[in-house]
Amino acid sequence: MALVDAILFCAVHLVDKLDAWHRLPVIIGAAYLGIRRHLHQRYNLLPVGKINGQRYNTEEFGYRTADGKCNHPSDDTIGSQGTFLGRNMPPSTSPYGLLEPHPTVVASKLLARKKFIDNGKQFNMIACSWIQFMIHDWVDHLEDTEQIEIRAPEEISSGCPLKSFKFFKTKKVSIDLCHLKNGSPNTRTPWWDGSVIYGNDKEGMRRVRTFKDGKLKISEDGLLQHNEKGIPISGDVRNCWAGFSLLQALFVKEHNAVCDMLKVYYPDLDDEQLFRHARLVTAAVIAKIHTIDWTVELLKTDTLQVGMRVNWYGLLGKKFKELLGHILGSILSGLVGLKKPKDHGVPYSLTEEFVSTYRMHSLLPETLVLRDITSSTSEDKHPPILHEVPMRELVGIEGERKLSTIGMEQMLVSLGHQSCGALTLWNYPSWMRNLVAHDINGEDRPDPVDMASLEIYRDREREVPRYNEFRRNLMMIPISKWGDLTDDEEVIKALYDVYGDDVEKLDLQVGLMAEKKIKGFAISETAFFLFLLIASRRLEADRFFTSSFNSKTYTEKGLEWVNKTETLKDVIDRHFPEMTRKWMTCSSAFSVWDSMPNPVNYIPLYLRLST
Numbered sequence: 001m002a003l004v005d006a007i008l009f010c011a012v013h014l015v016d017k018l019d020a021w022h023r024l025p026v027i028i029g030a031a032y033l034g035i036r037r038h039l040h041q042r043y044n045l046l047p048v049g050k051i052n053g054q055r056y057n058t059e060e061f062g063y064r065t066a067d068g069k070c071n072h073p074s075d076d077t078i079g080s081q082g083t084f085l086g087r088n089m090p091p092s093t094s095p096y097g098l099l100e101p102h103p104t105v106v107a108s109k110l111l112a113r114k115k116f117i118d119n120g121k122q123f124n125m126i127a128c129s130w131i132q133f134m135i136h137d138w139v140d141h142l143e144d145t146e147q148i149e150i151r152a153p154e155e156i157s158s159g160c161p162l163k164s165f166k167f168f169k170t171k172k173v174s175i176d177l178c179h180l181k182n183g184s185p186n187t188r189t190p191w192w193d194g195s196v197i198y199g200n201d202k203e204g205m206r207r208v209r210t211f212k213d214g215k216l217k218i219s220e221d222g223l224l225q226h227n228e229k230g231i232p233i234s235g236d237v238r239n240c241w242a243g244f245s246l247l248q249a250l251f252v253k254e255h256n257a258v259c260d261m262l263k264v265y266y267p268d269l270d271d272e273q274l275f276r277h278a279r280l281v282t283a284a285v286i287a288k289i290h291t292i293d294w295t296v297e298l299l300k301t302d303t304l305q306v307g308m309r310v311n312w313y314g315l316l317g318k319k320f321k322e323l324l325g326h327i328l329g330s331i332l333s334g335l336v337g338l339k340k341p342k343d344h345g346v347p348y349s350l351t352e353e354f355v356s357t358y359r360m361h362s363l364l365p366e367t368l369v370l371r372d373i374t375s376s377t378s379e380d381k382h383p384p385i386l387h388e389v390p391m392r393e394l395v396g397i398e399g400e401r402k403l404s405t406i407g408m409e410q411m412l413v414s415l416g417h418q419s420c421g422a423l424t425l426w427n428y429p430s431w432m433r434n435l436v437a438h439d440i441n442g443e444d445r446p447d448p449v450d451m452a453s454l455e456i457y458r459d460r461e462r463e464v465p466r467y468n469e470f471r472r473n474l475m476m477i478p479i480s481k482w483g484d485l486t487d488d489e490e491v492i493k494a495l496y497d498v499y500g501d502d503v504e505k506l507d508l509q510v511g512l513m514a515e516k517k518i519k520g521f522a523i524s525e526t527a528f529f530l531f532l533l534i535a536s537r538r539l540e541a542d543r544f545f546t547s548s549f550n551s552k553t554y555t556e557k558g559l560e561w562v563n564k565t566e567t568l569k570d571v572i573d574r575h576f577p578e579m580t581r582k583w584m585t586c587s588s589a590f591s592v593w594d595s596m597p598n599p600v601n602y603i604p605l606y607l608r609l610s611t
C-alpha cells in the first residue's frame, strides 16, 4: 500500500473503531465515504480473465450496441455479453467445505420466514421490483450443463418444502491468472444500458423492436406483448413476475415517448437513428432514477443524499452544472459528463461479490395487496384493499395473465401502497423455498428449487469469501464474537446453534441479514461499502455517461429529457398524469405512497450535522 493510502486507511480505520462516519456532520461523513471509495478503487478491483478485444473507431459507434460491445474507448469487447464477472477480492480461503454447515440447515434455521417483516414506510413494492429490474439489466451467471442435487439432512427435512432439489452448477472457465484459476461468464451486458428492455444481443434486440419510428413493441393495454406460449416479449424474461414486467412496460412506454419527441424535433432521423438515441436517453433516465431517487430512499440519510447527488451532479450541484457544464473534476461536477471514462486500470465488469450483496429476495412478500383505484370514497389517498394475491400466482406466465386482468394503473398504485420485506434474518419468502425457476428464454424448469438453500450454496460455490473474510477484504473491522454482529439474543442463540462459536464460518448472506443496521439504511453497512464502489463505477467507466454524455451523441433534446427527469415520479407523471396527484402523498415513488413527504429542513444540506 502506498504511504498516502496507508495514512488514509489509518484515518478510515480510526473512524470505523468509533463507529462514527454516519454520525459525523454531513460533509465530513461524505468526505469519509470519498476516502473509502478511493481505497476500494485502489485495492478492491481485480481483473478476471484476459480481454482480447480490438481497437475501433468510437466515432462510428456513438450508440449502445446490442451486445454491449464498443463502449470502452480503446477495446471493443470490455463489458460485452459473455465477458467474465470480475472480483473485488481474492476468492475465499475458507477451509470449510461446500456443505459445511449444510445450506438447507442454514436456510431452515436462519433464513426461512417465520412471519413477514416489512420495511415500514421507507421502501415499497415498486422499490423491490425496481431492483430486480436493475439486476436483470446487469448480471446473470452462465450455468454449466452438469446438475447437482442437494438433499436436506434428516434432522430438518420434515420442515423443508423440498427434501431435495436439483440445479445446474455455475459455469467456470479456466483462466491463467496467478491469483485466480477460473472465472464465470455473465450472460447479460454489465453496462447500465437498459438491456433489461432492449436485450443482450442482436437476436434479443430484434425481438423487441417494431422497426418503425425507433419504437419498441407494446400492447394496447400498455403492458408487454407476449409470444404464443404467453411469455413476455422483452429484453430479459427470466424469473419474471408481474411487478418486474410492469416496470419493463413502463420503460418501453418511456422509450416510445422519447421516440415521439425526437421525431417532432428531428424529422429527418430514420428508424435506426431514433431507436439508438431513444435507447441512450432511456438508459440514462433509468441510471439517474436509480442514483438520485432509489438509492436515496434505500439509504435514507442526509449524508447519502449528498453522496448520490454528488455522483450525478457534483458538489456544486445541478444548477451550476446546467449553467456551466462539466468544467471541474468528478467531485465538484460529478461522474456524469467526465471528459474520459475511468476504470482505475481494471477493465469494467460487475463482480461476484456485488452479485452476492444483491441477493435481496427477502424484499419479496408472501402476497400482493391489491387496491381498489375506482373508489370515490378515498379522499385520504389511501385506496381501499380489494384482496390479496399470493406471490406464487404472480410469477411467470400465470403472473402475466393476472397482470393483464389487473391492469397497469391498478398494479402500480397497489405496489406503491405496499411495504416490501425487510432484509433481515427469518424473512426469506416461503414460496421461494419451492420455486419453479425459469430457463433463460422464460420457460419453466422441470425441477423446483429451494432458493434460500441455493443462495447459500451459490456464494460458496463461487468462492465468495464468508462474512468475516469479506469484511477484512473490504478493509472493515471483522467481528470476533456474535455480540459484535447483533444485540439480539435470539439471533445470537440461533447463530450459535448453526455455527457454534466459529465466527469465521458465518455465511455472507447470514451476516448481511443479521448485521445491526445504520439508522435509515435498509441494507447492511458491509453491503453498502461495496455499493459505494460499484455504484460509482457503473457511471464513471461508461463512455455514454462520461465522454459521450453530450448533445452530439444524445441529441440536444434527448439530453434535455435526461436533465429534466429527476425521479420515478416524473416518469409515472408523464405516462399517468393523474395517478400520483390522486394516490401519492410522499416525496418519492419508492416510499409507501400514503406516507408523509420529507419534512422541510431549512438548514442547507451540506451544513447539516447528521440525520
Ligand code: HEM
Pocket (backbone or CB within 6 Å): 128, 129, 131, 132, 135, 139, 140, 141, 167, 239, 240, 241, 355, 356, 358, 359, 360, 361, 363, 364, 395, 437, 438, 454, 458
Ligand atoms: C418474483 C421475483 C423473483 C424471482 C422469481 C427470482 C428468482 C431467481 C432465480 C431462480 C435466480 C437464480 C438462482 C440460481 O440458480 O442461482 C435468481 C437469482 C438472483 N436474483 Fe432473483 N428472483 C426474484 C426477484 C429478485 C429480486 C427482487 C432481487 C433483488 C435484488 C433479486 C436478485 C437476484 C440476484 C442478485 C440473483 C443472482 C444472479 C446471478 O447469479 O448472477 N431477485 N433469482
